[in-house]
Amino acid sequence: MIKKDLVNEKKWENALTKKLMHHENSSILFVLLLVIALVVLAEFFLARGMVFKDLAFLSSRNISSVLQQVSITGILAIGMTLVMLMGGIDLSVGQLMGFIGVLMASLIKAGNLPMWSIVLIGMSTAIVCELLMGLIISRTKLESFIVSLGFMSIYQGFIYLITNGREISIGDKFEFIGKTSINITSNFKIFSSVILYVLLTVIVWLAIKYTKFGRRLYFVGGNENSAFLAGIGVKNFKLWVYGLNGFFVSIASMIMISRLSTGGPNMGQGKEIDVIASVVVGGTAMSGGKGNVWGALIGVILLGCISNALNILGVNPYYQYVMKGGLIVLSVFIGYYSGLRKKSKTRLNQRSIA
Numbered sequence: 001m002i003k004k005d006l007v008n009e010k011k012w013e014n015a016l017t018k019k020l021m022h023h024e025n026s027s028i029l030f031v032l033l034l035v036i037a038l039v040v041l042a043e044f045f046l047a048r049g050m051v052f053k054d055l056a057f058l059s060s061r062n063i064s065s066v067l068q069q070v071s072i073t074g075i076l077a078i079g080m081t082l083v084m085l086m087g088g089i090d091l092s093v094g095q096l097m098g099f100i101g102v103l104m105a106s107l108i109k110a111g112n113l114p115m116w117s118i119v120l121i122g123m124s125t126a127i128v129c130e131l132l133m134g135l136i137i138s139r140t141k142l143e144s145f146i147v148s149l150g151f152m153s154i155y156q157g158f159i160y161l162i163t164n165g166r167e168i169s170i171g172d173k174f175e176f177i178g179k180t181s182i183n184i185t186s187n188f189k190i191f192s193s194v195i196l197y198v199l200l201t202v203i204v205w206l207a208i209k210y211t212k213f214g215r216r217l218y219f220v221g222g223n224e225n226s227a228f229l230a231g232i233g234v235k236n237f238k239l240w241v242y243g244l245n246g247f248f249v250s251i252a253s254m255i256m257i258s259r260l261s262t263g264g265p266n267m268g269q270g271k272e273i274d275v276i277a278s279v280v281v282g283g284t285a286m287s288g289g290k291g292n293v294w295g296a297l298i299g300v301i302l303l304g305c306i307s308n309a310l311n312i313l314g315v316n317p318y319y320q321y322v323m324k325g326g327l328i329v330l331s332v333f334i335g336y337y338s339g340l341r342k343k344s345k346t347r348l349n350q351r352s353i354a
Helices: 002-022 026-047 060-085 093-110 115-139 144-163 192-210 212-222 224-229 234-260 271-281 293-312 318-353
Strands: 181-183 189-191
Touching: 060 093, 060 189, 060 192, 060 212, 060 234, 060 271, 060 293, 093 115, 093 144, 093 234, 093 271, 115 144, 115 234, 189 192, 192 212, 192 234, 192 293, 212 224, 212 234, 224 234, 271 293, 271 318, 293 318
Parallel strands: none
Antiparallel strands: 181 189
C-alpha cells in the first residue's frame, strides 16, 4: 500500500513538472515561485527582528519604491520586446540611455537652451542613433548581437568624453518627469514614471493587437523570408522598429536623470542585462515571433521584487548578476524545450492524419 502511494505520488510530481515545463509562460511561473520564496524569507527575518521594519518587503513604502525603480527598466523593456519580437536584439540600450542622459545633463547645466529643446535634442539623438544601427542591421547580413555590441562600446566612449569621468549635477531643474507623485496614503505614492510606464505599455499593446504593425511584427519575427514573400518591406520595417526603440530609450534617460538629479559615467551600465532578463523571463522568444509587452511587464516586476528582496536580506549585490544570467539561461532553455515539444506534437498529429 505504501509502495503504491509512493508510485502515485511520483507520477503526480512528474505530471506537474511536465505541465510546468510545457506551459507557455513557464519561465514566469518559476520566477514567481522564487519571488514567493524570497518574500517569505524576508518576512521571516522581519519577524525575528533581523531587518528593520521600514525595510519590510510588503510595506507600502517598499512597494512604492519597487514600482518606481522598475519603471525605467520597464520602459526600456517595451522597446526591447518590439526588437526581440521581430527577431533582433539590442545590447546597447544601457549605454545609449547613459549617453543620452549625460548629453541632456550637460545641456541642462549649461543653461543656454530652453527645457523643451533639450528634451527634443535628447529624444532625436536617441532615435537617430537607433536608426543608424537599424540601418546597418537591416541592410547587411550582420547579426544584431554583434552590431549592437559595437554601438554599446561607442556610446560608452561618448559618455566618458562628455563627462570626463565626473558627475554632472543638474539639481532640481528636471524633476517633473521622475520625482512627481500622487499620494495614495501617507506611505504609498504612485510616481509619474510608473503612470507613464503603464500608459506606454497599454498604447503599445493596443498597437500590436489591433494594427498592421503588430501583425507584421510577429510575421517578420516568425519567418523573415515568408514575410518578404508576402510583400512586407522587411528592411524598412526593421529600421523603424529600431527607431521606435530609440524613443523608449530617450524616455528612460529622462526619467533616470530626473530621479538622480545628475548624469554620470556609470549611468545605464549593465542595464541591458536587466532589460533582456525581464523580457525573456516574460516569455518573449529570443528567436522572435513570440511574446508580448504584458509578459515583459510581469518579468520586470518579478525581477525587481527579487532584487529588492535580496537587498533586504543583505545579499551581496554582485550575486544578482549571477542570478539574472541564470534566469536568462533558464528561460531560454524552457522556451527551447517547449518549442521542441510543440514541434514533436505537430509532427505526430500530421502523421496520424496521414
